[in-house]
Amino acid sequence: MSSAPGPTPDHDVGEDAEVVLSVRDLDVSFGTKRGRASVVRGIDYDLHRGETLAIVGESGSGKSVSTLALTKLIPIPPGRVTGTAHLGATDLIALSEEELVRVRGQRIGFVFQDPMTSLNPVHTIGRQLTEGMRHHLGLSEADARDRAVELLAKVGIPSPARRLDDYPHQFSGGMRQRVVIAIGLSCDPEVLIADEATTALDVTTQAQIIDLIAELQADLGMAVVWITHDLGVVAGIADRVLVMYAGEVVEQAEAVTLFARPRHPYTVGLLASLPVLGDTERGDLAAIPGLPPAPTSLPPGCGFHPRCSFRSDERCATERPPLREVAPGHLVRSFYEVPEEQSRRASAAARIEIEPPDVRDEGVA
Amino acid sequence: MSTALLEVEDLHVHFSVGRGRDRQTVRAVDGVSLRLERGQTLGLVGESGCGKTTTGLALLRLVEPTSGRVVFDGTDVRALSKRDLRAWRRRAAMIFQDPYASLDPRLPVGESIGEALDIHGLHQGKQARRDRIGHLLERCGLHPRVADRYPHEFSGGQRQRIGIARALACEPDFIVCDEPIAALDVSIQAQVMNLLNELQQDLGLAYLFIAHDLAAVQHVCDRIAVMYLGRIVEEAERLDLYREPQHPYTQALLSAIPIPDPVRERERERIRLEGDVPSPIDPPSGCRFRTRCRAVFDTCERIDPALQEVTDDHRAACLLHGEVGTPVTS
Numbered sequence: 001m002s003s004a005p006g007p008t009p010d011h012d013v014g015e016d017a018e019v020v021l022s023v024r025d026l027d028v029s030f031g032t033k034r035g036r037a038s039v040v041r042g043i044d045y046d047l048h049r050g051e052t053l054a055i056v057g058e059s060g061s062g063k064s065v066s067t068l069a070l071t072k073l074i075p076i077p078p079g080r081v082t083g084t085a086h087l088g089a090t091d092l093i094a095l096s097e098e099e100l101v102r103v104r105g106q107r108i109g110f111v112f113q114d115p116m117t118s119l120n121p122v123h124t125i126g127r128q129l130t131e132g133m134r135h136h137l138g139l140s141e142a143d144a145r146d147r148a149v150e151l152l153a154k155v156g157i158p159s160p161a162r163r164l165d166d167y168p169h170q171f172s173g174g175m176r177q178r179v180v181i182a183i184g185l186s187c188d189p190e191v192l193i194a195d196e197a198t199t200a201l202d203v204t205t206q207a208q209i210i211d212l213i214a215e216l217q218a219d220l221g222m223a224v225v226w227i228t229h230d231l232g233v234v235a236g237i238a239d240r241v242l243v244m245y246a247g248e249v250v251e252q253a254e255a256v257t258l259f260a261r262p263r264h265p266y267t268v269g270l271l272a273s274l275p276v277l278g279d280t281e282r283g284d285l286a287a288i289p290g291l292p293p294a295p296t297s298l299p300p301g302c303g304f305h306p307r308c309s310f311r312s313d314e315r316c317a318t319e320r321p322p323l324r325e326v327a328p329g330h331l332v333r334s335f336y337e338v339p340e341e342q343s344r345r346a347s348a349a350a351r352i353e354i355e356p357p358d359v360r361d362e363g364v365a
Numbered sequence: 366m367s368t369a370l371l372e373v374e375d376l377h378v379h380f381s382v383g384r385g386r387d388r389q390t391v392r393a394v395d396g397v398s399l400r401l402e403r404g405q406t407l408g409l410v411g412e413s414g415c416g417k418t419t420t421g422l423a424l425l426r427l428v429e430p431t432s433g434r435v436v437f438d439g440t441d442v443r444a445l446s447k448r449d450l451r452a453w454r455r456r457a458a459m460i461f462q463d464p465y466a467s468l469d470p471r472l473p474v475g476e477s478i479g480e481a482l483d484i485h486g487l488h489q490g491k492q493a494r495r496d497r498i499g500h501l502l503e504r505c506g507l508h509p510r511v512a513d514r515y516p517h518e519f520s521g522g523q524r525q526r527i528g529i530a531r532a533l534a535c536e537p538d539f540i541v542c543d544e545p546i547a548a549l550d551v552s553i554q555a556q557v558m559n560l561l562n563e564l565q566q567d568l569g570l571a572y573l574f575i576a577h578d579l580a581a582v583q584h585v586c587d588r589i590a591v592m593y594l595g596r597i598v599e600e601a602e603r604l605d606l607y608r609e610p611q612h613p614y615t616q617a618l619l620s621a622i623p624i625p626d627p628v629r630e631r632e633r634e635r636i637r638l639e640g641d642v643p644s645p646i647d648p649p650s651g652c653r654f655r656t657r658c659r660a661v662f663d664t665c666e667r668i669d670p671a672l673q674e675v676t677d678d679h680r681a682a683c684l685l686h687g688e689v690g691t692p693v694t695s
């Protein structure tokens with residue numbers, strides 16, 4: 001079981017649960033005019049049944065590509081994928097395109113950031129929902145439509161039967177994202193990959209969608225890979241977190257541990273630079289200087305060393321640090337760990353001076 | 366009472382959409398009153414479509430207000446002639462979420478900044494102009510040499526710095542910052558917020574900071590105004606708003622902001638707001654928030670609540686604080 005305080009999830013997650021997806025040594029590169037760009041460099045993780053794994057990092061850090069590559073949703077060539085990714089007994093990387101078609105949408109569901117690009121504007125949402133179910137589950141048109149109505153109801157679309165023949169533009173942004181989730185779930189996938197699924201939404205709608213996915217996850221037992229740059233969202237939903245930088249996992253830990261005791265200078269820097277509600281400070285934020293590197297011009301040594309204010313010595317500039325287990329289940333790719341006191345000071349928990357207002361009473365406090 | 370730098374009273378911006386019989390009015394901004402002191406930052410928050418951008422544009426007359434008063438440092442902005450408006454514009458600038466939109470992709474960025482100088486006849490003469498452009502870039506953390514490069518050669522964060530340099534070109538007292546960090550990576554957001562902060566300290570700028578990220582708003586703003594369907598529903602000092610939100614919408618909005626601390630985040634109670642914001646074409650009668658409000662009671666559809674002072678220097682528009690407002694006629 002995860003050691004998360006607060007409400008314990010009612011599904012079985014963590015070490016004891018069955019591994020549904022096991023990724024080893026995943027490398028993704030692209031051929032470019034300026035040579036090969038290494039976008040993902042040797043990623044390993046296990047995803048357990050019912051678990052939520054968050055992948056965080058800046059744009060270009062390899063979050064999306066590392067998951068798109070699992071079912072070759074990137075153009076190959078110029079892309080190249082090596083390593084293994086076992087979904088149950090099947091190694092996805094070794095599958096042919098034909099075989100992958102049966103995995104995508106069926107065993108692995110996707111929810112992307114922009115519902116307008118994942119939905120086809122010229123087809124009704126009913127057609128887009130039933131297509132996969134007829135194809136993958138072999139349902140008749142009538143059965144698929146019945147199930148589509150059920151799914152739309154489940155994701156909270158009012159009067160779903162009437163909306164089946166509507167087109168995407170007839171829905172609001174939040175409702176469209178619900179439709180995309182319904183499609184992602186339509187074939188009861190073992191794994192749902194949500195890539196910045198709530199980034200374009202208002203926080204109020206985001207909260208609705210997060211609750212919805214958590215409920216469905218508890219019901220169906222699926223595992224979720226949640227890709228986001230929003231550390232607040234991660235804090236709310238993740239069992240475990242992978243922090244990516246320049247194509248590598250730089251830190252991996254249980255969510256509670258990662259936020260309370262981050263150890264990689266990048267993770268610490270990221271947390272320290274966040275404005276946090278309830279932090280009364282008004283001065284400068286502890287920004288990380290500089291920019292992340294382009295995948296075509298990765299620095300030698302540690303990918304983060306040009307921006308690292310923690311140590312960044314000769315060794316950091318020349319030698320690539322290995323991913324080390326510094327505590328049970330806590331992996332860090334750095335020669336130097338940020339000491340406890342400094343790391344705790346960066347955490348939001350230590351910076352919050354005013355507690356969130358109590359909202360249990362209706363109306364005015 | 367001191368005179369504020371900017372005073373806005375009952376601002377309306379309505380758009381007509383459709384033709385003939387289908388003609389409808391979008392009440393994008395529908396009675397907004399605001400006050401901003403010199404050198405201070407006022408945050409404007411609310412869900413998308415609630416009218417934040419339109420308010421910002423209307424303050425600078427980049428869209429024409431339908432009615433209301435905008436007084437900037439004693440000048441009635443709506444009364445300015447076309448010519449006077451041009452001169453006045455020097456004092457107020459705007460930066461956008463996507464600096465691409467404000468930079469001409471075919472112009473070297475130095476020229477985009479130069480254009481802003483030329484419009485107001487500032488720093489004329491080749492050398493003076495070039496020096497000024499270089500200085501502005503440097504002020505925003507970029508090397509003067511980058512003036513010759515094109516927008517696509519920069520990262521999002523660098524482009525936002527260029528957008529800021531361009532806004533500073535006319536030496537304004539006031540800048541509308543519309544979601545200036547929303548499109549940036551987390552590690553870059555802090556850099557840009559620090560830059561805005563530093564410029565404010567050094568140049569005495571006042572900002573209207575439009576954003577949906579309440580944590581960022583709380584960090585950079587002196588006061589915060591919460592907007593819903595074209596109206597300000599609450600306005601208070603930044604920590605006061607967080608400590609004791611008085612409007613049910615503000616309470617719901619605050620409870621939806623994720624806090625990057627798993628312990629607090631998982632223990633917290635949330636107010637679930639169901640559904641979407643109603644259309645600004647046909648807002649609900651009485652209180653506009655009543656269709657989503659968990660505290661709604663029968664009077665809410667009969668009185669349109671006025672923004673009133675509910676505690677010291679803290680205003681809210683909700684009938685729970687007294688039935689003050691405009692009765693609905695029909």
Ligand SMILES: Nc1ncnc2c1ncn2[C@@H]1O[C@H](COP(=O)(O)OP(=O)(O)O)[C@@H](O)[C@H]1O
Pocket residue numbers: 380381382391392393394411412413414415416417418419420645
């Ligand atoms: N030129 C326009 N014509 C018609 N409607 C508009 C126009 N500009 C904005 N609106 C509408 O006005 C409302 C407020 O928009 P906006 O000010 O952009 O909100 P925000 O910045 O808070 O997201 C929205 O419903 C929007 O669609």
Ligand code: SF4
Pocket residue numbers: 612613614652653654655656658659660661662665670682683684685
């Ligand atoms: S006036 Fe009524 S509906 Fe509006 S916010 Fe207050 S209680 Fe809710």
Ligand SMILES: [Mg+2]
Pocket residue numbers: 414417418419
């Ligand atoms: Mg806007």
